[in-house]
Amino acid sequence: xxxxxxxxxxxxxxxxxxxxxxxxxxxxxxxxxxxxxxxxxxxxxxxxxxxxxxxxxxxxxxxxxxxxxxxxxxxxxxxxxxxxxxxxxxxxxxxxxxxxxxxxxxxxxxxxxxxxxxxxxxxxxxxxxxxxxxxxxxxxxxxxxxxxxxxxxxxxxxxxxxxxxxxxxxxxxxxxxxxxxxxxxxxxxxxxxxxxxxxxxxxxx
Amino acid sequence: xxxxxxxxxxxxxxxxxxxxxxxxxxxxxxxxxxxxxxxxxxxxxxxxxxxxxxxxxxxxxxxxxxxxxxxxxxxxxxxxxxxxxxxxxxxxxxxxxxxxxxxxxxxxxxxxxxxxxxxxxxxxxxxxxxxxxxxxxxxxxxxxxxxxxxxxxxxxxxxxxxxxxxxxxxxxxxxxxxxxxxxxxxxxxxxxxxxxxxxxxxxxx
DNA sequence: GCGCGCCGACCGACCAGTCGGTACGTGCGT
DNA sequence: ACGCACGTACCGACTGGTCGGTCGGCGCGC
Numbered sequence: 001x002x003x004x005x006x007x008x009x010x011x012x013x014x015x016x017x018x019x020x021x022x023x024x025x026x027x028x029x030x031x032x033x034x035x036x037x038x039x040x041x042x043x044x045x046x047x048x049x050x051x052x053x054x055x056x057x058x059x060x061x062x063x064x065x066x067x068x069x070x071x072x073x074x075x076x077x078x079x080x081x082x083x084x085x086x087x088x089x090x091x092x093x094x095x096x097x098x099x100x101x102x103x104x105x106x107x108x109x110x111x112x113x114x115x116x117x118x119x120x121x122x123x124x125x126x127x128x129x130x131x132x133x134x135x136x137x138x139x140x141x142x143x144x145x146x147x148x149x150x151x152x153x154x155x156x157x158x159x160x161x162x163x164x165x166x167x168x169x170x171x172x173x174x175x176x177x178x179x180x181x182x183x184x185x186x187x188x189x190x191x192x193x194x195x196x197x198x199x200x201x202x203x204x205x
Numbered sequence: 206x207x208x209x210x211x212x213x214x215x216x217x218x219x220x221x222x223x224x225x226x227x228x229x230x231x232x233x234x235x236x237x238x239x240x241x242x243x244x245x246x247x248x249x250x251x252x253x254x255x256x257x258x259x260x261x262x263x264x265x266x267x268x269x270x271x272x273x274x275x276x277x278x279x280x281x282x283x284x285x286x287x288x289x290x291x292x293x294x295x296x297x298x299x300x301x302x303x304x305x306x307x308x309x310x311x312x313x314x315x316x317x318x319x320x321x322x323x324x325x326x327x328x329x330x331x332x333x334x335x336x337x338x339x340x341x342x343x344x345x346x347x348x349x350x351x352x353x354x355x356x357x358x359x360x361x362x363x364x365x366x367x368x369x370x371x372x373x374x375x376x377x378x379x380x381x382x383x384x385x386x387x388x389x390x391x392x393x394x395x396x397x398x399x400x401x402x403x404x405x406x407x408x409x410x
Numbered sequence: 411g412c413g414c415g416c417c418g419a420c421c422g423a424c425c426a427g428t429c430g431g432t433a434c435g436t437g438c439g440t
Numbered sequence: 441a442c443g444c445a446c447g448t449a450c451c452g453a454c455t456g457g458t459c460g461g462t463c464g465g466c467g468c469g470c
Contacts, residue, residue, distance in 0.1 A: 035324075035327065037240065037241075037242030037243065038242065038327065040458085040459060040460085041459075041460060042459080051416070051417055051418060052417080052418065052462095053415090053416050053417045053418065053462095053463095054415080054416055056460095056461070057415065057416065062460065121240065122240065156405065158401070158405070159398070159401065159402045159405060160398055163395075163398045163402055164402060166376060166379075166383065166399075167372060167376045167402055169379075170372075170375045170376035170379035170380075171372045171375035171376070173375075173379050174371075174374075174375035174378050174379050175375075177378070178371065190368075193365055193368045194371075194372060196363070196364065197364045197368055197369060197372055197406045200363070200364060200405070200406040201402045201403070201405040201406035202405075245424085245425065246427080247425080247426095255450085256450070256451050256452065257426090257451080257452065258428095258429095258449090258450050258451045258452065259449075259450055259451080261427070261428080262448090262449065262450060262451095263449095266426085266427080267427090411470100412469105412470090413468105413469100414467105414468095414469095415466105416465105416466090416467095417463105417464105417466080417467100418462105418463100418464105418465100419462105419464100420461105420462085420463090420464105421460105421461090421462080421463105422459105422460100422461100422462105423459090423460095424457105424459085424460105425455105425456105425457090425458085425459100426455105426456100426457095426458105427454105427456100428453105428455080429451105429452100429454090429455105430451105430452105430453100431450105431451080431452100432449105432450085433448105433449085433450085433451100434447105434448090434449085434450105435446105435447095435448085435449105436445105436446090436448105437444105437446090438443105438444090438445090439443100440441100440443095
């Protein structure tokens with residue numbers, strides 16, 4: 001059995017050999033800078049200081065790298081959402097926590113997020129479906145919190161919950177195009193400001 | 206002089222020969238579906254029912270097509286912004302008109318917007334600079350309106366104008382990833398709902 | 411001395427862009 | 441009225457180069 005096949009399950013469990021980690025780090029950086037198609041496998045192995053043989057020993061294909069990048073990001077974000085939802089706070093506090101967490105994790109993984117946003121559509125149909133399902137789960141969980149707040153009367157009823165969700169998740173998905181780690185505002189503050197603005201649009205008269 | 210060189214100025218003035226228009230339409234659709242690098246020049250010419258010779262007669266390179274796509278979109282959007290700003294309405298009405306116009310033009314040119322968002326970074330340095338400058342102009346014009354409303358007291362002072370701008374333009378830029386022309390809500394309504402929500406976040410207590 | 415982990419030259423496919431050529435309309439000298 | 445020269449529009453086989461992926465081999469630990 002080659003490591004490439006075995007690797008899928010091992011990596012799915014979050015375990016990475018040092019060589020795999022180096023390859024992933026190099027791939028994410030290069031894909032973010034130059035795009036997936038604009039980056040050659042040779043550039044990745046050079047940057048990771050390994051050889052093509054090693055890369056294809058651990059990964060099945062170039063596409064495989066793309067999927068792993070998505071996977072490492074979505075796993076973190078869904079875990080955050082589940083943790084926050086499970087805490088069982090009120091709608092306002094939950095929305096705030098969700099937005100702040102999303103902004104912080106996205107900022108901490110800007111390269112992954114940038115690659116994901118730009119190249120998601122290049123995934124094979126099957127993997128694409130898995131991605132879409134995860135995204136929709138997040139989207140619906142968020143909208144559910146907004147709807148609950150509206151039913152309970154802690155949020156204004158007028159803005160369609162769907163629109164609020166689109167706006168909130170929209171900024172976050174767009175974040176890689178303007179966020180700079182060395183910018184003046186730390187991610188936590190950015191998240192808080194965005195959350196405040198979203199909640200301001202929801203506060204009852 | 207080849208048409209490819211002449212074409213730059215002629216196309217900049219908004220004039221397109223029928224052949225150029227066919228090529229552009231095919232290119233936009235294919236780039237939106239498969240990405241820029243994922244689309245071959247041969248596919249474009251086949252879809253446009255012309256030959257490679259014709260394409261390279263009218264365009265200098267594949268990159269040229271990308272730039273023309275951007276150009277046709279940004280020209281419309283900046284024109285809309287200037288028209289609205291020139292109308293001289295109050296901050297609230299101006300913000301609303303800006304958002305609605307942006308959503309409507311983006312929806313009317315989803316393919317262009319999708320390609321632009323994903324492949325902008327592939328532009329050559331010089332053209333990239335021109336793009337960035339235009340985007341910043343739009344961004345700053347929008348923020349300026351928000352700041353004016355805050356100074357005049359018609360908007361709440363708390364949300365940083367920069368954050369409001371990031372949120373408003375963020376949804377619009379993200380629109381190609383979820384908007385479907387055959388969806389239940391027409392673009393005008395979508396724009397109105399988003400504008401309402403943004404203005405709700407700005408309305409004074 | 412055997413096999414796992416890795417090496418890297420090489421292969422076949424593919425692709426942007428080229429270029430020698432064709433077809434046709436226009437104007438001009440006779 | 442005719443034909444010749446010229447420019448524009450377009451054609452499509454071909455080239456030079458690139459890239460993802462392969463595979464026979466090799467060295468080191470056991």
